[in-house]
Amino acid sequence: MNPKHYQEYWTKGWTVVEGVFAAEEMDCVAELAHQITDRERASARPGYNVDFSQDGTQQAPRKLECPFAKHERFRELVLDPRLVGLIRSLLRHRPLLSGDQLFMKPPRFGSAKPYHQDNFYFQCFPADEVITAWIALDDADAGNGCLRYIDGSHLGPILPHHEIPGEPYNLVPPPELIDFSKESIAVVKKGGVVFHHVNTLHTSHRNGSDRWRKGYATHWVSANVTCQIETLNRAHFKKEEFKALFA
Numbered sequence: 001m002n003p004k005h006y007q008e009y010w011t012k013g014w015t016v017v018e019g020v021f022a023a024e025e026m027d028c029v030a031e032l033a034h035q036i037t038d039r040e041r042a043s044a045r046p047g048y049n050v051d052f053s054q055d056g057t058q059q060a061p062r063k064l065e066c067p068f069a070k071h072e073r074f075r076e077l078v079l080d081p082r083l084v085g086l087i088r089s090l091l092r093h094r095p096l097l098s099g100d101q102l103f104m105k106p107p108r109f110g111s112a113k114p115y116h117q118d119n120f121y122f123q124c125f126p127a128d129e130v131i132t133a134w135i136a137l138d139d140a141d142a143g144n145g146c147l148r149y150i151d152g153s154h155l156g157p158i159l160p161h162h163e164i165p166g167e168p169y170n171l172v173p174p175p176e177l178i179d180f181s182k183e184s185i186a187v188v189k190k191g192g193v194v195f196h197h198v199n200t201l202h203t204s205h206r207n208g209s210d211r212w213r214k215g216y217a218t219h220w221v222s223a224n225v226t227c228q229i230e231t232l233n234r235a236h237f238k239k240e241e242f243k244a245l246f247a
Contacts, residue, residue: 001017001085001086001089001090002017005017005195006089006090009090009195009197011151011152012149012151012152012184013149013150013151013152013153013154013155013196013197013199013200014147014149014151014186014194014195014196014197014200014202015194015195016186016187016188016192016193016194016195017086017192017193017195018188018189018191018192019189019191019192020082020083020086020135020191020192020193021077021080021082021083021135021191021193022191023190023191025077025191026135026136026137026138026190026191027137028073029073029074029077029137029216030137030138030212030214032071032073032074033061033064033067033102033104033137033214033216034061036064036067036070036071037049037061037064037104038061040064041061044061047062047111047167047169048062048063048169049061049062049063049064049065050062051104051105051106051109051110051111052109053108053109054109058109060104060106060107060109060110061104061106062103062104062105062106062110062111063101063102063103063104064101064102064104065101066099066100066101067100067101067102067216068097068100068218068236068242069236069239069242074100074216075242075245077135077216078097078100078216078218079097079245083133083135083193083218086133086193086195087131087133087195087220090131090195091129091131091220091222092129093129093222093223093224094222094223095131095220095221095222096220096221096222096223096235096237096246097218097219097220097235097236097237097246098122098124098130098219098220098221098231098232098235098236098237099218099219099231099234099235099236100216100217100218100219100236101216101217102137102214102215102216102217103204103214103215103216103217104212104213104214105144105145105204105207105212105213105214105215106207106212107144107207107209107210107211107212108207108208108209108210109206109207110144110145110206110207110212110213111206112145112203112204112205112206113170113203113204114164114170114172114203115150115172115173115175115178115201115202115203116161116170116171116172116173116201116202116203117153117158117159117161117173117198117199117200117201117202118130118132118196118198118199118200118219119158119198119199120158120159120161120171120173121171121231122198122219122227122229122231123227123228123229123231124198124221124225124226124227124231124232125225125226125227125228126224126225127154127197127198127199128197129221129222129224129225130197130198130219130220130221130222130225131195131196131197131198131219131220132195132196132198132217132218132219132220133193133194133195133217133218133220134147134193134194134195134196134215134216134217134218135193135215135216135217135218136188136189136190136191136192136193136194136214136215137190137214137215137216138190138211138212138213138214138215139188139189139190139211140186140187140188140213140215141185141187142185142187142205143208143209143211144207144208144209144211144212144213145204145205145206145207145208145209145213146185146186146187146188146204146213147185147186147188147194147196147202147203147204147215148183148184148185148186148202148203148204148205149183149184149185149186149196149200149201149202150178150179150180150182150183150200150201150202151182151183151184152182153178153179153182153199153200153201154196154197154198154199154200155199156199158199159173159174159177159178159201160173160174160177161173162174173201178201194215198219221235
């Protein structure tokens with residue numbers, strides 16, 4: 001880990017490391033994600049796994065849950081030493097994979113994800129030993145809905161979050177508790193990785209461009225981490241079929 005990125009992560013609560021993977025590798029992973037979401041379309045939940053155009057005539061995949069468990073290619077990517085070595089540098093402990101999600105955000109109508117803190121959902125502590133590594137499967141910028149962060153918010157408390165009416169999967173803090181003057185955007189090229197602290201406030205806007213914006217979010221903990229709810233009971237590193245991969 002470059003000292004600049006290390007310092008940025010601990011100061012701002014996030015950092016971007018470009019060029020971790022080759023663009024061709026990302027294209028293969030993205031194609032696999034499309035194949036799996038096509039197979040799972042019948043059981044997808046509208047608004048959660050699937051996005052719809054405003055007129056309702058078009059739909060496209062929004063989210064793929066637990067890709068690590070669904071294909072060897074995802075497991076190879078997530079456990080690649082190029083990624084795991086960077087995570088270990090930031091965690092300062094051996095990283096263990098807790099969970100993963102692949103966000104699709106289709107062209108023109110990919111939905112926004114409102115501001116939130118991962119650790120309101122996860123409830124894992126110590127928070128400094130929990131990290132998300134978001135792998136860019138496409139170039140991500142302001143036009144197609146890149147991640148946005150509130151710099152330094154990881155240094156504050158976990159804020160109260162409340163359900164958005166009609167969207168039980170979106171829990172958000174009151175806007176008056178967010179210092180929007182400290183917002184920064186995380187522009188990243190395909191194959192780069194955005195790392196963020198589990199307490200860092202983050203969001204992504206609607207994709208109004210004609211490009212996809214796919215990102216593979218992997219969540220990691222150290223062996224020191226405990227949880228106040230059942231998050232770690234479902235962790236990949238605790239599942240019998242994957243234990244050998246983390247030995």
